[in-house]
Amino acid sequence: MTDASISGAPKPPAAQVSLFQRSQQVQRRHQKGAALRYLGMAAITLVLVFLGVLLWSIFSRGLPALWQYQAEIEIYYDPAILNSDGGEVTAEEIEGVSLRSGFEQGIFAVSLERTLENAGIDIEGTVAGAWIGQATGILDSAGLENGSAIIQSADSPTDLAQEFGQAGNALRAANTALDGEDPAAAVEALTAASEALAAAGFEAAAAEVASIAATAEGEGLEAADTALSATGYQQGLFDAATALRQADGYEQGDLLAIIYAANRRDVRDRVVNNLDLVGDTSREGVPISIALTRYLSGELSGVGQAQMPPGFDIGQLALVDAMRDAGIIDRNFRWSFFTNTYSQNGAVAGIGPALMGSAYMMLVVLVFSLLFGVAASIYLEEFAPKNKLTDFIEINIANLAAVPSIVFGILGAAILFTLGGLGFGNSIRGTALLGGIVLSLMTLPTIVIATRAALKAVPPSIRDAALGVGASKVQTVFHHVLPLAAPGILTGTIIGIAQALGETAPLLLIGLSVSTGAGLLSSPFTGGLLEQAQSMPTVVFLLAQNEDATVREGLAQSAIIVMLLLLFALNFLAIMLRRRFERRW
Amino acid sequence: MSHLKFSTAAIAVVAVCAATGAVAQTRTNVQVAGSSTVLPYATIVAEAFGAETDFATPVVEGGGSSTGRRLLCEGVGEGTIDVANSSSLMSDSEREACMAAGVTPVEIRFGYDGIVFASDINGPSFAFTPADWYYALAAEIPMDGAMVANPNSSWAEVNADLPDQPINAFIPGTNHGTREVFEENVILVGCEETGAMQSMMDMGMDEDAAEEACLTLRTDGASVDIEGDYTQTLANLDSTPTGVGVFGLSFYENNTDRLQVATMSGVTPSTETISTGEYPVSRPLQFYVKQEHLGVIPGLQEYVAFFVSDEMAGPGGPLSEYGLVPDPELAATQEMVSQMGM
Incomplete structure (x- = not known):
């Protein structure tokens, strides 16, 4: 105030600074902070959305595929097939019966027919009904009235198909004539077509074509051509004729295609071991053809080509419906998926050997990489002198952790080549032992890095105290440091193994991506490590390439779910170990 | 802790050594590699062969036509594959390399795609x-x-x-x-x-x-x-x-x-x-079988005969069910295969 009175000039008003009012600068800062927060939240949301989409696409396809449709059929051990010469039945005679033509196309086909008949299903009638329904629908949509009455009153669908075909041909001839120049010929052809339609029973359509003939005389050929094309009679008749021809065309093979005779070998073995079964029956569950899964689950409606399960027609779908209504088809959990071997046929494909192969490889990885990894780390961390050489080794271990996995596959192939040169042959190719060794090489750096970090985290006071009471260096390390570092080492190991479990690329090069020939492995102590093995990721690869959409977009995801669960379990174990044993100083 | 770990490790090492000692057994299965186009059908045949006969299920692997032929031509012996599936024909230079390694590849056409x-x-x-x-x-x-x-x-x-x-x-x-x-x-x-x-x-x-x-x-x-x-x-x-x-x-x-x-x-x-x-x-689909392995690897002759039999590759068989086209000259191929075993 005094200053002001001295200078005499009014003091410029001081900036109104209020604690409650934010200056522009502060506002901007707050805005930036808020923007960063929102960006962070957006990033996390995006990640969660992607994760959600991924999990949804896997689980929504993979979980339903773990349930399978099965037919319960009564196997009839038909003496006409098993004992065709009519004499005494012998085991050798039955063993000589072919599984495909004798059992699948014989025993199973006959048994399926019998099962349907016993359930009160009229097989031929069902098929014919479906096709006649189809033909009626075609006639209706082509504007050919009275179609259903004509089909009802016909003696045989095949004869009717012929009649429709003739009418269609007459219409086609008329169409051709209308494209020509000769009005008389066109009128004649149209009249003939009208008569053929009348003969087939389509009075209204016959009248229509007759009126087109009048048009041809009056307004010219072009107008008549347009009028005739607008009717769609010709295509309708041909399509209806095709459908009607199918009505009589039921064959045993159409019915057999509905199931997959997966257990034909078991059935043969059973009757070989028990000859009394010949002429008798037993109940068996057989899987329904995998292509029908999407129809049975309602995903495909069976109407129109785009909704038809590939390889099936409406006659067969009518049989499937009848079987379902009769309670022959039921839906069960697919336990066999976890024990069966991979098969090109999705109805019986499984991941049994692959699960075992992966488990054995992980066992080998555990032994090799833990042993060598921990040994190397202890040496490097506790005993090795700190010099340029150990620095160099350290850098290269870190580098090795970043080497792409396919490189290890090539390395594995090179090991194989060397062993081949040493006379081991290729008998190690494709075994869990080789796969495990290659994956161990890949896992080693991860474990070495984790182990060294765990050893470093043990405070020097522990070592000093141990040395101080007279323990040797080796005693210090093994009695005090290592046990304290163990939780960290285990966590690193588990994460390394989880990573190795999902590795595909190296396995493709060393013979573990086989589609057949790998069975359930025997115990690792009796040579199971040296049997041809499969692995989970390569079987997922095979499943995802299957030509059948149900396998590609169902079973492949089921196998992925199994793998994900294993990985989650391993990671969960790692977290539990860390929580349980971790010590902080 | 360390005791437990060392004992498991020791057991495992012993197991690995024991298992390695069992190498050098005679191979009892047929080994197949090659074309990824043929792979699904070859898998179907191998599965059926394993189910129908008492031989072990053949080991079938993909990898591609040229990789299969290269593996076939590596040489003769149990460590090499017996059959290479192929969707293209072997070139003359490949055949020469094959012969140089002592391998006689026999071409067997089984159908068309x-x-x-x-x-x-x-x-x-x-x-x-x-x-x-x-x-x-x-x-x-x-x-x-x-x-x-x-x-x-x-x-x-x-x-x-x-x-x-x-x-x-x-x-x-x-x-x-x-x-x-x-x-x-x-x-x-x-x-x-x-x-x-x-x-x-x-x-x-x-x-x-x-x-x-x-x-x-x-x-x-x-x-x-x-x-x-x-x-x-x-x-x-x-x-x-x-x-x-x-x-x-x-x-x-x-x-x-x-x-x-x-x-x-x-x-x-x-x-x-x-x-x-x-x-x-x-295009024709074929596989190449190693002549030198016929009669040596158990089941190889039978696998080849089974592959081209009417029951598999004939009209109405699994070949056409799968969507491949049967070879009209299948009978001649069967004749050739039956001669091969002599």
């Missing part, structure tokens, strides 16, 4: 001729006495009868045996039929150069090479519904709910039209 052109089932249908494909995919076409970059961007520009859709072709990559058939039976035929090849030669190119010009496909994105298998082609069609893809007949038949097939020169592809030769685009 039709190559079909299919598009999304909800789109318009196509009726192609080889000429359409040549004009759609060639990098440069002769016009008024000079080679000009292919100006066609829609199928309707290529041929007024085709739907007015942009050209988006998904064709097999150069790593596929199918590619060769596509080039030889479609593009080259189209190039010759349209007279384009003749006009190129009139421009002064020699025959080889003209052929090469015929087979050089555009790289402006209208034609996409698919290096993976048919499932990848299908995935591409799903994301580009206006596209046209090249598939095997078997794959198409298993996916008729998504694909519609195009006719070629008016012929619809089917096992019948392919076996009669009416449908022009097909």
Whole structure:
């Protein structure tokens, strides 16, 4: 105030600074902070959305595929097939019966027919009904009235198909004539077509074509051509004729295609071991053809080509419906998926050997990489002198952790080549032992890095105290440091193994991506490590390439779910170990 | 803790050593590798062979036709494979290398694979001729006495009868045996039929150069090479519904709910039209068996005979059920196989 009175000039008003009012600068800062927060939240949301989409696409396809449709059929051990010469039945005679033509196309086909008949299903009638329904629908949509009455009153669908075909041909001839120049010929052809339609029973359509003939005389050929094309009679008749021809065309093979005779070998073995079964029956569950899964689950409606399960027609779908209504088809959990071997046929494909192969490889990885990894780390961390050489080794271990996995596959192939040169042959190719060794090489750096970090985290006071009471260096390390570092080492190991479990690329090069020939492995102590093995990721690869959409977009995801669960379990174990044993100083 | 760990480790090491000692057993299964096109069917045969006979199920692996042939020609002995599946024929140089390694490969043709052109089932249908494909995919076409970059961007520009859709072709990559058939039976035929090849030669190119010009496909994105298998082609069609893809007949038949097939020169592809030769685009499928291993590897002779038996490869058998085309001269092949064992 005094200053002001001295200078005499009014003091410029001081900036109104209020604690409650934010200056522009502060506002901007707050805005930036808020923007960063929102960006962070957006990033996390995006990640969660992607994760959600991924999990949804896997689980929504993979979980339903773990349930399978099965037919319960009564196997009839038909003496006409098993004992065709009519004499005494012998085991050798039955063993000589072919599984495909004798059992699948014989025993199973006959048994399926019998099962349907016993359930009160009229097989031929069902098929014919479906096709006649189809033909009626075609006639209706082509504007050919009275179609259903004509089909009802016909003696045989095949004869009717012929009649429709003739009418269609007459219409086609008329169409051709209308494209020509000769009005008389066109009128004649149209009249003939009208008569053929009348003969087939389509009075209204016959009248229509007759009126087109009048048009041809009056307004010219072009107008008549347009009028005739607008009717769609010709295509309708041909399509209806095709459908009607199918009505009589039921064959045993159409019915057999509905199931997959997966257990034909078991059935043969059973009757070989028990000859009394010949002429008798037993109940068996057989899987329904995998292509029908999407129809049975309602995903495909069976109407129109785009909704038809590939390889099936409406006659067969009518049989499937009848079987379902009769309670022959039921839906069960697919336990066999976890024990069966991979098969090109999705109805019986499984991941049994692959699960075992992966488990054995992980066992080998555990032994090799833990042993060598921990040994190397202890040496490097506790005993090795700190010099340029150990620095160099350290850098290269870190580098090795970043080497792409396919490189290890090539390395594995090179090991194989060397062993081949040493006379081991290729008998190690494709075994869990080789796969495990290659994956161990890949896992080693991860474990070495984790182990060294765990050893470093043990405070020097522990070592000093141990040395101080007279323990040797080796005693210090093994009695005090290592046990304290163990939780960290285990966590690193588990994460390394989880990573190795999902590795595909190296396995493709060393013979573990086989589609057949790998069975359930025997115990690792009796040579199971040296049997041809499969692995989970390569079987997922095979499943995802299957030509059948149900396998590609169902079973492949089921196998992925199994793998994900294993990985989650391993990671969960790692977290539990860390929580349980971790010590902080 | 450490005691437990050391004892498990010790047990495991002993186990590994014990297991390694068991190496050098005699191999009791047939080993097969090769073409990924043949792989699914070879898997079906191997599974059936394992179920039908008392021999061990053969080990079947993919890897590709040329990899399979290379593995076959590595040499003779239990450590090498017995059969190489192949969707293309062995070249003379490969055969020489094979003989040099002491391997006599015997070629056995077991059927045909039709190559079909299919598009999304909800789109318009196509009726192609080889000429359409040549004009759609060639990098440069002769016009008024000079080679000009292919100006066609829609199928309707290529041929007024085709739907007015942009050209988006998904064709097999150069790593596929199918590619060769596509080039030889479609593009080259189209190039010759349209007279384009003749006009190129009139421009002064020699025959080889003209052929090469015929087979050089555009790289402006209208034609996409698919290096993976048919499932990848299908995935591409799903994301580009206006596209046209090249598939095997078997794959198409298993996916008729998504694909519609195009006719070629008016012929619809089917096992019948392919076996009669009416449908022009097909290729033989074969495998090469190592003569030296016959009678040495248990089950090899039987596997080969089983593969070409009427029950598997004949009409109505699993081969045609899968969507491949039976070989009309199967009887001659069977005769040859039965002679081979002598």
